[in-house]
Amino acid sequence: MACISTALIVGGSIAGMNAAIALAQQGVTVDVVELSHEALGASLAFSGRAAMALVELGIYDEVYATGRPDLPGNTAVSIRSAATGEILNPGPARPTWPGAVPGVGVFRPTFLAVAQAHAERLGVRIRKGVTYETIEEDADGVTVTFTDGETGRYDLLVGAEGIRSKLREKVFPDAPAPKFAGQLSIRWMVPGEPVPDEGWYASPAGRLGFYYLPGAGTYVPSVINIPEPRWYSQDEVRAIFTGLLDTMQAPAIRELRARLTDSSELIGRQFEWILLEDRWYKGRILLIGDAAHATSAHMGMGGGMALEDAVVLGQEIGGAATLPEALAQFMERRYERVKLVVETSVRLGQLEQERAPHSENVALLTKAFSKLGTPY
Structure with missing residues (x-):
């Protein structure tokens, strides 16, 4: 039985919408508010454990059917000659294990439409063009007024607004700004x-x-x-x-x-990138996804880390006796894994700027992918 009954998620993109699914799967009543009316963006790629997260969320088959099921793999990361197109390096191998599902690439608006439809089937209430106006937390819950005039009270508030999160500025005023x-x-x-x-x-x-x-x-x-x-x-x-x-x-x-x-x-x-040190929650307010750990696209794992956040949050809320215990265990499972992705991505960008040999890039990626192949 879940340790909370209600949750509000601010931000309805990859981390937020899938956290809504994961919490609803545990029997939590979930509201989502999202300022944008229309999903924008280009491609998302999910491989390794991130693809397994799609399975746990119950949307893998639909994403697979609407996306590109042979990505990401060596085709997506092969290095070719800029003069002739000849393959010079097949790229680092992604981890695999018995029972692993194929990775998949998908158009971002398509993916978010799939996730939203699944969330709504689970009873999640989604309001577009709306965000919070005021937040008041006490020992028993969080009271929120919204820009559409409504008021709600929740056991947990999840901030998933992305790298420019206003909630991060409010809850963690001393947090560093995103770094170039x-x-x-x-x-x-x-x-x-x-x-x-x-x-x-x-x-x-x-x-x-x-x-x-x-x-x-x-x-x-x-x-x-x-x-x-x-x-x-x-x-x-x-x-x-x-x-x-x-x-x-x-x-x-x-x-x-x-x-x-x-x-x-x-x-x-x-x-740009950001990684909140120590923990991403205070009281009953938790940050996930890019609000807590945005990274560059060098590993193609930003979306995957957001999915993993969502799944692990649902698991901990469903298995812990209390909310503080759930949030502490969430951080225990997430921090080092996300730190690896952020720091590796930053270093890969630095290697490119230093014009280091491509072999250094491949070695760093191979090491990181190997660690990320372990369960989250």
Whole structure:
């Protein structure tokens, strides 16, 4: 029997929506508030234990059916020649074990639609365009007023607002701000038929990879070193991305370059990271996902860590005698695992900026993936 009866989740993205599922599975009455009306983004990839988290949440089969079931794997991380497209390095192997399910890549809005529908089937109440206005905590619960005029009282409040979490600023005013990681990420969803020779390509200007997602198009992420953090206009993002494409002559990259138009939508974001030390909760308020441990995309594990947070939270709420015990055990299971992902991702970005041999990158990834293959 769960140690709480009610929970509010602020933020309805990967961590929040799946935490709602995990808590509802334990019999908890869950409300979710999310400011955004529409899910945005490009691709998500779940492999290893993160794919097993999808199984535990009860959504693996639907995600598998709507996504790309052979990702992520060596196809997604193969290093190819920027001049010819020839495979130079197949990339580090992902961990596996008896009973493991295949990894899967999926269009982010599709994934969130699947998760939301499943949460609603479990009785979760989801309100879009709404967030909290005031929060008052006492020994017995948390009273919340919302921007739509409603008031609610809960046993647990979960903050899953992402790296810019306002709840983190409120609950942990001394927490560090997100740190700049020295690189710019530019992502693009390319319409049309698949482009051959999927994988990663690199030149002195940066690196770029791509793979096809059914029903969504070809997902193209790229990473470029930049000297300092600043806002980039859409014109600047387009110029940087076009310049990167123009440094590569492989046939697949030339095909991508031909599909780039003035109306192509590019998402440019500088890489930042944050890791709250010690613990991510205070009283009856807990932070999960990017609100507590945002990272760069170098390992492709940010979404996976959010899923694991959700599953472990549900397990601990369902198995512990009291809320303090559940939150303490949650931290015991999550902190070192998440720290490994954050610190490894930051170091991988540093190796790229230092132009270290690719073998150092592969060795670091292989070591981290091996540890992440153990149960969460």
